[in-house]
Amino acid sequence: xxxxxxxxxxxxxxRQMVAFTLTNAGFKVVEAEDGKDAVNKVAAxxxxxxxxxxxxxxxxxxxxxxxxxxxMAAFKFTPILMLTTESAVDKxxxxxxxxxxxxxxxxxxxxxxxxxxxxxLPA
Amino acid sequence: xxxxxxxxxxAFFEEAGDHLAIVEEGLLALEQxxxxxxxxxxxxxxxxxxxxxxxxxxxxxVAQFTHKMETLLDLLRNGQKVVxxxxxxxxxxSTDCLKTLIDAAKxxxxxxxxxxxxLTGELAAASxxxxxxxxxxxxxxHSSSSTALASTSASTFHIAWTPPEWLFQxxxxxxxxxxxxxxxxxxxxxxxxxxxxxxxxxxxxEKCYLAWTMKLDTLKDRxxxxxxxxxxxxxxxxxxxQxxxxxxAKVEGGPSESSLISALTSACEPGEPKPLxxxxxxxxxxxxxxLDHALxxxxxxxxxxxxxxxxxxxQIEQALQKQKQQxxxxxxxxxxxxxxxVDTDKIDKLINLVGELVITQSMLSDLGSRFEMSQISVLLxxxxxxxxxxxxxxxxxxxxRMLPIGTAxxxxxxxxxxxxxxxxxxxxxxxxxxxxxxxxxxxxSIGDPLTHLVRNSADHGLEPPEERLDNNKPELGTIRLNxxxxxxxxxxxxxxxxxxxxxxxxxAKAVKQGLIAENEKLSDDQIWPLIFKPGFSTAEKVTDVSGxxxxxxxxxxxxxxxxxxxxxxxxxxxxxVFTLKLPLTLAIIEGMTVxxxxxxxxxxxxxxxxxxxxxxxxMKTVVGKGELINVRSIYLPMMRLYDVFCLQPEYTDPxxxxxxxxxxxxxxxxxxxxxxxxxxxxxxxxxxxxxxxxAGVAGATILxxxxxxxxxxxxxxLEMSRQSMPVAA
Numbered sequence: 001x002x003x004x005x006x007x008x009x010x011x012x013x014x015r016q017m018v019a020f021t022l023t024n025a026g027f028k029v030v031e032a033e034d035g036k037d038a039v040n041k042v043a044a045x046x047x048x049x050x051x052x053x054x055x056x057x058x059x060x061x062x063x064x065x066x067x068x069x070x071x072m073a074a075f076k077f078t079p080i081l082m083l084t085t086e087s088a089v090d091k092x093x094x095x096x097x098x099x100x101x102x103x104x105x106x107x108x109x110x111x112x113x114x115x116x117x118x119x120x121l122p123a
Numbered sequence: 124x125x126x127x128x129x130x131x132x133x134a135f136f137e138e139a140g141d142h143l144a145i146v147e148e149g150l151l152a153l154e155q156x157x158x159x160x161x162x163x164x165x166x167x168x169x170x171x172x173x174x175x176x177x178x179x180x181x182x183x184x185v186a187q188f189t190h191k192m193e194t195l196l197d198l199l200r201n202g203q204k205v206v207x208x209x210x211x212x213x214x215x216x217s218t219d220c221l222k223t224l225i226d227a228a229k230x231x232x233x234x235x236x237x238x239x240x241x242l243t244g245e246l247a248a249a250s251x252x253x254x255x256x257x258x259x260x261x262x263x264x265h266s267s268s269s270t271a272l273a274s275t276s277a278s279t280f281h282i283a284w285t286p287p288e289w290l291f292q293x294x295x296x297x298x299x300x301x302x303x304x305x306x307x308x309x310x311x312x313x314x315x316x317x318x319x320x321x322x323x324x325x326x327x328x329e330k331c332y333l334a335w336t337m338k339l340d341t342l343k344d345r346x347x348x349x350x351x352x353x354x355x356x357x358x359x360x361x362x363x364x365q366x367x368x369x370x371x372a373k374v375e376g377g378p379s380e381s382s383l384i385s386a387l388t389s390a391c392e393p394g395e396p397k398p399l400x401x402x403x404x405x406x407x408x409x410x411x412x413x414l415d416h417a418l419x420x421x422x423x424x425x426x427x428x429x430x431x432x433x434x435x436x437x438q439i440e441q442a443l444q445k446q447k448q449q450x451x452x453x454x455x456x457x458x459x460x461x462x463x464x465v466d467t468d469k470i471d472k473l474i475n476l477v478g479e480l481v482i483t484q485s486m487l488s489d490l491g492s493r494f495e496m497s498q499i500s501v502l503l504x505x506x507x508x509x510x511x512x513x514x515x516x517x518x519x520x521x522x523x524r525m526l527p528i529g530t531a532x533x534x535x536x537x538x539x540x541x542x543x544x545x546x547x548x549x550x551x552x553x554x555x556x557x558x559x560x561x562x563x564x565x566x567x568s569i570g571d572p573l574t575h576l577v578r579n580s581a582d583h584g585l586e587p588p589e590e591r592l593d594n595n596k597p598e599l600g601t602i603r604l605n606x607x608x609x610x611x612x613x614x615x616x617x618x619x620x621x622x623x624x625x626x627x628x629x630x631a632k633a634v635k636q637g638l639i640a641e642n643e644k645l646s647d648d649q650i651w652p653l654i655f656k657p658g659f660s661t662a663e664k665v666t667d668v669s670g671x672x673x674x675x676x677x678x679x680x681x682x683x684x685x686x687x688x689x690x691x692x693x694x695x696x697x698x699x700v701f702t703l704k705l706p707l708t709l710a711i712i713e714g715m716t717v718x719x720x721x722x723x724x725x726x727x728x729x730x731x732x733x734x735x736x737x738x739x740x741x742m743k744t745v746v747g748k749g750e751l752i753n754v755r756s757i758y759l760p761m762m763r764l765y766d767v768f769c770l771q772p773e774y775t776d777p778x779x780x781x782x783x784x785x786x787x788x789x790x791x792x793x794x795x796x797x798x799x800x801x802x803x804x805x806x807x808x809x810x811x812x813x814x815x816x817x818a819g820v821a822g823a824t825i826l827x828x829x830x831x832x833x834x835x836x837x838x839x840x841l842e843m844s845r846q847s848m849p850v851a852a
Contacts, residue, residue, distance in 0.1 A: 013135045079294040101294035102354035107178035
């Protein structure tokens with residue numbers, strides 16, 4: 001059975017790129033445009049195998065989203081990767097404190113992204 | 124390197140355009156409300172998005188520049204810096220520069236480095252010394268993500284790892300780490316240390332109490348092993364010891380080069396490559412002075428050629444001009460995209476409707492296959508349903524091309540701000556009706572005429588502050604842009620509370636230019652349109668902004684080209700209102716179908732004032748002016764449509780036929796037809812594209828019975844009537 005990934009980014013271009021890469025790698029992808037949208041989409045109890053989220057977003061940012069997800073039973077141990085830029089050092093720490101599993105540093109290429117995902121994805 | 128993402132570039136440019144608009148609008152609003160944190164956050168997010176995404180496509184110039192903007196914005200939103208007019212101005216200029224950079228990235232052309240460098244410097248200066256500290260932090264932290272060079276030596280590592288207690292709570296799994304290590308080489312002697320494991324009762328199953336030691340034999344170097352622990356390293360107790368290094372195999376190219384490469388990779392942040400010179404200075408190969416000296420000696424190719432007497436300076440100058448022209452031409456071509464973004468919602472509804480259409484169609488064909496006269500009522504009902512479906516689909520499809528006019532308005536806050544600074548006037552811009560929707564093509568075409576009208580209002584319409592105060596008006600001048608629906612049209616008004624049009628000045632100028640005779644008596648409504656004549660400008664001095672006498676005629680031409688009209692209302696000392704009336708769309712018009720003999724013509728409903736059946740005594744024939752008709756004591760030229768198109772009419776006597784009084788651009792003409800058939804929406808098909816231009820005909824359409832009907836060109840007819848020369852189609 002194919003794995004499901006939740007991709008959260010307010011930039012449609014970024015979202016499409018991440019979703020495209022994951023779909024090509026055999027994932028089923030659920031897209032959300034910000035934290036709030038993401039929470040709404042998983043509120044129905046849908047389980048995800050991995051979450052990839054941007055940090056800077058309107059409505060609910062990535063850090064708050066990670067905190068929210070970690071509160072849910074279904075997401076307690078789910079790998080959550082954040083998309084960061086090289087310069088956002090304190091953001092990265094805040095993400096980790098919130099419970100992020102790891103990070104993907106922008107800019108990245110599909111190969112790097114899939115490698116990092118493979119690293120944290122439970123077999 | 125990012126080839127796989129190439130297909131998303133188009134999407135990026137579109138998105139970047141949106142973000143730029145948000146940043147610009149936001150910055151303008153920020154000048155009014157410097158403390159608005161939401162606004163700052165919004166601007167920051169947009170800049171951040173551009174930075175992140177542009178890097179993905181390797182547009183490093185864009186990413187680097189946006190990074191500088193973002194740094195300053197971050198300081199502002201954290202309250203470490205305050206929004207001053209100077210900073211707002213700098214950020215606005217930087218937005219322009221960023222726009223240029225993005226356009227250049229799109230066109231694949233080089234950019235004006237000087238501006239970028241200067242603004243980069245200014246941004247850095249505005250962002251204070253703190254930036255430098257941050258920059259250092261960045262460098263210290265990035266090694267983990269850089270891909271390590273493959274080494275050729277085999278080594279053994281002893282690894283002792285005590286993970287943090289919360290390992291599982293962040294979705295991490297030690298097993299993953301071991302798997303990854305095993306992939307690097309041979310993992311052996313894995314021992315688990317359970318000494319910290321508490322009694323079962325005291326154990327929290329969500330916590331990790333274990334620690335491990337292991338041995339790894341691998342050909343990869345330390346960096347690669349380090350990278351495995353990337354997400355846990357900072358919080359773990361981790362000791363990686365390299366036990367044995369086997370003799371290094373020869374690296375091709377010699378050690379000096381390889382050390383240089385590693386120096387390059389370590390100095391270089393991913394996505395932000397530095398110039399060669401910088402790297403050489405940083406790695407200590409050359410000193411800053413040597414580098415500056417070398418750079419100062421660098422010459423442009425033109426200069427070298429001139430020195431070698433291969434070309435003359437004039438030739439270089441010409442070539443440079445040409446290059447500039449080509450660049451700008453190429454850019455303007457490439458930046459013009461023809462795509463449109465549509466709400467998925469609109470498309471979903473459309474698909475739904477198409478589904479209904481298919482159902483109706485299948486019901487009809489089912490009915491047709493076994494039709495009996497008794498079912499005529501069912502047939503009629505289905506036909507009505509089909510008509511409903513079709514009309515709805517038509518409306519929805521037109522709706523896809525509809526965009527809120529706000530996109531055309533968005534450029535004006537900035538424009539007015541710059542204009543007011545340039546002209547030394549205080550101007551506020553009030554926008555309303557931004558949500559009014561109209562056809563994308565129309566929106567794109569009204570930008571320039573609107574810009575001209577706004578410039579005109581700012582420059583000619585509004586008085587300088589002193590003059591306003593003298594006249595008991597508030598110092599702050601107002602320009603209002605409003606859009607609203609009126610009938611099947613959209614109206615856009617550009618209104619200022621300035622000095623109004625000066626009747627005497629316009630008359631004097633018109634006489635001087637020979638547009639009117641000296642003693643001609645004109646009503647106000649006849650005077651104001653004079654400003655639309657080519658070359659007409661009453662501005663006492665030519666300013667940077669407007670007043671060269673080009674523009675107002677172009678405004679009128681553009682608007683009329685879109686099938687619209689421009690009208691003026693003005694009061695001396697109180698202000699001027701320009702009203703643009705535009706069709707909602709260019710593809711469909713509301714038309715009156717009329718019959719001449721056996722042929723059907725369509726007259727645009729907008730231009731019909733009234734229809735009359737004249738009495739015999741209102742008609743006159745004047746030498747040189749043809750037939751005239753007296754409509755409520757105004758004489759109008761009369762045209763017999765059958766004469767114009769050489770048809771066989773039913774009536775040749777006007778008292779039996781129908782006269783349509785048509786108006787365009789304030790001029791009227793009476794057109795004689797046999798009969799009015801009705802009113803309907805028609806889709807315009809170009810005659811020029813399919814056949815050739817025919818005088819008096821604006822286009823063709825397909826009528827209900829499948830025949831072709833011609834749409835009258837009222838403006839063309841008027842011109843023909845002026846020449847009193849019937850032209851055969």
